[in-house]
Amino acid sequence: MSEGEIPSLLSLCVDAVKNELVRGDDLLPIVKELPWDLLDALASRLPPLGLEKLQTAMAYGDWDDGEFADEGLRNGRKRGRSWKFNAAWRNLSKVRWPELDIGIEPLDWQRIYWEMHLQNCLDAVAEIASLPSFDGRLSETRIPESILGLIGCEGFVHNSTCDYSELHHHCQQFGYYARCLRLQNVLCGAEISHLLRNSRLQRLELRWIRSKEHIAGLCKLLSQNSESLTSLELIHCKLSSASIDEICCSLSRKSVQTHGIKSFSISTSNFIETNPLSLPLGLVSFLSSGMSLYSLKLSDNHLGRNFAKMVFGTLINASSSLSILDLSDNNISGWLSELYWRSPSGPPIPLGTGKSLQSLRVLNLRPHRLY
Template identity: 55%
Template sequence: MAEAPSLLSLCIALVTDEIVQRDDVPPALYDLPPDLLDTLALQLPPLALHNLQSGMPFELQNEDEYDNGCLVDGRKRRRSSNFNLAWKKNFNLRWSKLTDAIQPVDWQQIYWERHLQSCLDEAAEIASLPSFSKCIGEIEMSDSILKYIASEKSIHFWRAKYRNLSYHCQEFGCYALCLMLQSVLCVSEICHILRSCKLQKLVLRWIRFPEQVNGLCKLLSQNRETLTSLELIHCKLSSTSVNSICDALIHNRKTHGILHFSINASHFDETDPVALPSGLVSFFSSGRYLYSFKLCDNDLGKNFGKLVFHTLLDASSCLSALDLSENKMTGWLSNFNRRSLTGLQASSMVGKSLQSLRVLSLRGNGLKKDDADNLRYALFHIPNLEFLDISDNPIEDDGIRNLIPYFIEASERSFPFADLNLENCELSCDGVTQLLNVLSTLRKPLRSLSVADNSLGSSVAGALGVFMGKSIQILNVEGIGLGPCGFQDLVEGVTEGSNIVNINISKNRGGIEIATFLLKLLSGGSDLVSVNASYNLMPVESLDIIRSALKIAKGKLELLDLRGNNWDDQKAQDSLVAEFQNSVKKILIYSSSPTLDGLYDGDP
């Protein structure tokens, strides 16, 4: 027989029903003791909880915390941190998979921000229909959205005004710090319905027409004082539209407040111009606080890249991260070479450098060996670079040899070069062996290196073993074709006590020798946190060796990825996972056989 409810729970349920059916909160509720008010808050759906908190007398609010800027009765209202648990509960009911992934200070703010994003996403779907002819603000939210914020017994669920997009934007816009808008919503009206927002980050998709650019610019102007991040994805941009967007951000000011600006997977009318849009030049020159600039996957030609780089140099930009990945920029650094440092061009470059630039990504730009040589001289103007990604460029062995003098010179700096990505660069064993031999002798060694997806073969293992004994912390050798022979050599070459923190040895067809290598690696790597050994054709006999390795493992291991190996013995797999499920180690074994993706990396 079920236990009878207590008198308190019955009273709380009765009061809850009363609140959710009203458009206001009875003032007498605020006379309840704080513990009862907190208990009541935990029972309320979001809209009723919002009304309860908004109507709370100022003197009852928590004096130590302030809201995110939403105004109530013309002044900032203090809020009760005790209600934060109620907001977290409501968030978890709606987005349970995200609850553990985020830890906001204010769950109320993040709840209404995500709710508003859901409303805008649904509105964009409706507005995209050919039959749509209403104003954006008149779009009605579906029951599937309303049911999360209001009880079906409440007036909020049935009254028309609570269904309109305009209501949700005006009521909860003040909680939104970050929004993503589809182009169909970028009309003049959007500024009006989002007028209570003080956006810090804005993401735009599929902007293509002048009227959409106009709507966007009005929204940028409206949030100019608070906006710090702007991202454009899948947009079609002319020089005129770029100028308009940049002008909206600057608006006759000496400096703008944008920290992060990104244009990804978009189309420029002029991909290889003779000059940059004037607005973009002004944006760079007034970007005192600009931290990162990304132009990725836009099919931009070499002139665009050259103009961006020289404009940043001329502006003595304070940029920290520049990403020009996935463009068509073969030859974009051709004016940087040995002659440019000693000839007539040198005088025009004197004193020009990107002192603050720490991260440079040129991934997938079609760079070849001559481009690598030019890059060496261009890097002379980036004296404090720490991270360089030139993956997916066919620079070959000659290209990496051209860069070796730079790595030697950079290791002598006060803030040395630390991270290098050379994935899929058509490198051979000879070129990488030469590189590893040099890197092993640097005064200040690298922090991370990736040579993944280059056909190196087992012969590289000797130099790799010596290199692993240095101070390298993060190493990615996925898919380089080490094979069983390569891992045998690594077992002999790797010394105990390495500084490796994260290593990826996946897709190398190492067989049982992988397990032997793991035994040595885990027994000596006190700093090791993560190992990816997936897709290596390990037989089931490897499990006993891996079990022994885990038992003697020292230090901080958190993740061991063993997916995609030849283990048909489900019982043996389950036994391994069960043995260590209560430890800090997380073992991933999701599939029992390699996929096609795991078979491409045969030993050449």
């Protein structure tokens, strides 16, 4: 509304209703009875928290029971309402993150919005928890007012029915929407698996994992999401053979002796044992049992020739359908002979005749000399 413009009665009513929706739930039964045109107008103007409450109430209420005698018409109206809610979430997402570029248009902008909001909350808490003076609990860390204002919760954080002042409130309310998250090391403590207990993570990016405490918290989170997780990326980490074992074992699904990881990446990290005599048993099991493993990236980790040779050897006999293998920026130059296996009764066999590597389409060994 431009400066000096007189607000309409509708605008005044919508403003009053949206404030009440954020404060509490008393108006929801009344709002649900509004005509569709007014509901559409309200949905398009609600802040995220109010829109969340309204959509949840409409989804679980009896608002369309018996309203239309024709089932097809009723389902059509429901799809129409769903589409308009989704359009409202899309607009809210574009306003809050104008640089947002997620490629293919998603079907569920509500999920996208709250996932990104939760990521913002986690990033803010990580920044606070990284301070030397921090000695509190992650769950009780206060969310900045600047973030609370973006969901329409400014001024209401101490209301008994609208307390979103601390991280655990956001994890409990919106963790369900999270599929892809990025976590700093300070977040990977004992609390994180409980905070994200409602999430079913599919992609997880970890940074600066270095201590036993980080590994313990991370592994509990991985185990908790082993049935849903398909992508794991570790960056700037310090990993021992024991910690790699723990991570890989945590990815195994409880129902079967395998995992569902499609993309596994450790990059720009420090392996404590860079050229061991044998691979960590957990990593061997991970590479051997991953029917879904599509991409494996172990780049810029200062790994030696022996490590690379053992990875190749394990993959040759694996049952995965690996398509992308990245061992770039390690210390594996001069290993042309390692690309062949010597047969006791015949000529050298090129590495790649194994059933796993037959599916290999991308091999990145930059910038190594293979002779």
